[in-house]
Amino acid sequence: MSKHVIIYMPLVGEDAVQWAVSDDNGKLTSNVEYSTLDEVAAEVEGRRVTLVLPADDVLLSEAVVPGGSAARAAQAVPYALEEQVADDVESLHFALGSKGAGDAYPVAVISRDVMDQVTQQCADAGLRPTQVVPETLSIPQLDNHGDGSQVWTALLDQDQVVVRLDGNQGFATDPGMAGIMLDGARQALAEDEDPTLVIFSTHSAAQLPVPNAIDVEMRSCESRLALFASGLANSSHINLLQGVYNPRKNFDKTWKPWRATAALAACLCAALFVGKWLDVRKLNQQEAYLDEQIAAAFNQALPGARMQRPRRQIQSALNQLGGVNTDGFTNRLSQIASSLATQPQTTLKTIGYRNGRFDLDLNTDAVPTLDALKSELAKRGSLAMSVQSANRENNTVRGRVRIE
Numbered sequence: 001m002s003k004h005v006i007i008y009m010p011l012v013g014e015d016a017v018q019w020a021v022s023d024d025n026g027k028l029t030s031n032v033e034y035s036t037l038d039e040v041a042a043e044v045e046g047r048r049v050t051l052v053l054p055a056d057d058v059l060l061s062e063a064v065v066p067g068g069s070a071a072r073a074a075q076a077v078p079y080a081l082e083e084q085v086a087d088d089v090e091s092l093h094f095a096l097g098s099k100g101a102g103d104a105y106p107v108a109v110i111s112r113d114v115m116d117q118v119t120q121q122c123a124d125a126g127l128r129p130t131q132v133v134p135e136t137l138s139i140p141q142l143d144n145h146g147d148g149s150q151v152w153t154a155l156l157d158q159d160q161v162v163v164r165l166d167g168n169q170g171f172a173t174d175p176g177m178a179g180i181m182l183d184g185a186r187q188a189l190a191e192d193e194d195p196t197l198v199i200f201s202t203h204s205a206a207q208l209p210v211p212n213a214i215d216v217e218m219r220s221c222e223s224r225l226a227l228f229a230s231g232l233a234n235s236s237h238i239n240l241l242q243g244v245y246n247p248r249k250n251f252d253k254t255w256k257p258w259r260a261t262a263a264l265a266a267c268l269c270a271a272l273f274v275g276k277w278l279d280v281r282k283l284n285q286q287e288a289y290l291d292e293q294i295a296a297a298f299n300q301a302l303p304g305a306r307m308q309r310p311r312r313q314i315q316s317a318l319n320q321l322g323g324v325n326t327d328g329f330t331n332r333l334s335q336i337a338s339s340l341a342t343q344p345q346t347t348l349k350t351i352g353y354r355n356g357r358f359d360l361d362l363n364t365d366a367v368p369t370l371d372a373l374k375s376e377l378a379k380r381g382s383l384a385m386s387v388q389s390a391n392r393e394n395n396t397v398r399g400r401v402r403i404e
Contacts, residue, residue, distance in 0.1 A: 026233030041127040051129040055172030058134035059109040106168035132240040136170035140231035150195040179209035339376035358403040
């Protein structure tokens with residue numbers, strides 16, 4: 001069962017409030033607390049909140065707007081009630097209830113200054129009420145006794161009486177004036193219609209002068225908030241958070257000036273995203289091209305081998321090509337080159353390598369020079385040289401040697 005927080009602000013502009021928690025059936029589930037609006041906001045964050053304003057600040061009336069929608073009625077109602085209010089309609093906020101019979105709309109009227117002050121107080125405290133309801137319409141509306149007569153309800157609390165008439169009508173006054181106003185409401189009814197007034201009193205000793213034509217039924221009331229909980233849960237009411245005070249419309253109003261900026265920011269983000277996507281696509285294409293080149297080089301170096309880790313496979317092949325001992329291919333080739341460098345009269349024509357053997361074709365000046373080259377190789381490592389052939393051509397000896 002959801003929790004409904006009810007906050008009563010006895011005086012707009014002051015921070016002191018009363019509050020309690022009720023269930024969906026209108027029963028209080030907590031004690032009535034007396035604290036500041038800031039303290040309440042910290043306690044009830046995330047819950048459904050109804051803020052009840054004092055009845056003196058809200059005028060209840062009714063306006064007839066033939067046909068049309070609720071939006072059209074909201075525009076027409078201020079001018080329909082212009083003669084009933086003392087202030088300029090531009091300085092007042094009009095909140096409409098559900099349309100009744102004969103295109104009649106119940107209307108709650110409150111000063112814009114008061115409404116601005118209430119919303120600012122809530123904003124400063126960090127409170128976001130779901131509803132703001134006048135005290136008059138927070139009192140429960142009771143069913144008639146089956147004979148069609150009207151049943152009015154009243155809250156009598158110390159020096160104030162709040163009366164809810166039929167529907168969404170009502171008023172607030174002091175006990176001394178209540179009798180006169182009740183008599184005026186009675187005279188507006190049919191002559192043979194005698195209403196019943198149910199008075200909820202928070203003080204058993206309180207008295208209320210009531211005209212004789214009105215039947216009175218007294219009931220005790222634990223607290224003002226207990227009565228509000230029942231009324232808000234079981235009776236119709238008007239939410240003052242309409243028009244410019246509607247949180248959703250207020251958000252739209254705040255958001256609207258930033259729409260162009262947000263659109264430009266969205267376009268910029270889209271352009272950046274497209275640019276990054278194109279960069280990634282280009283890099284992927286380059287990566288695919290490099291993969292093809294690596295595969296081609298691998299197949300050329302190791303024909304028939306399956307490429308898995310090309311770098312490691314090529315390195316392994318080079319190691320095998322150079323031999324497994326410390327006297328590898330590169331080292332042996334270095335020894336040959338160094339030995340040839342000691343015999344400047346000897347010229348290397350060709351060199352071949354197969355199965356660990358080097359075959360060299362040389363041009364030198366004499367056969368003893370080949371013996372000197374053999375000695376140099378022997379000094380530098382484990383290489384052994386054998387002369388395969390030696391033929392003199394003119395003044396040059398062409399020899400073929402094998403080193404292994």
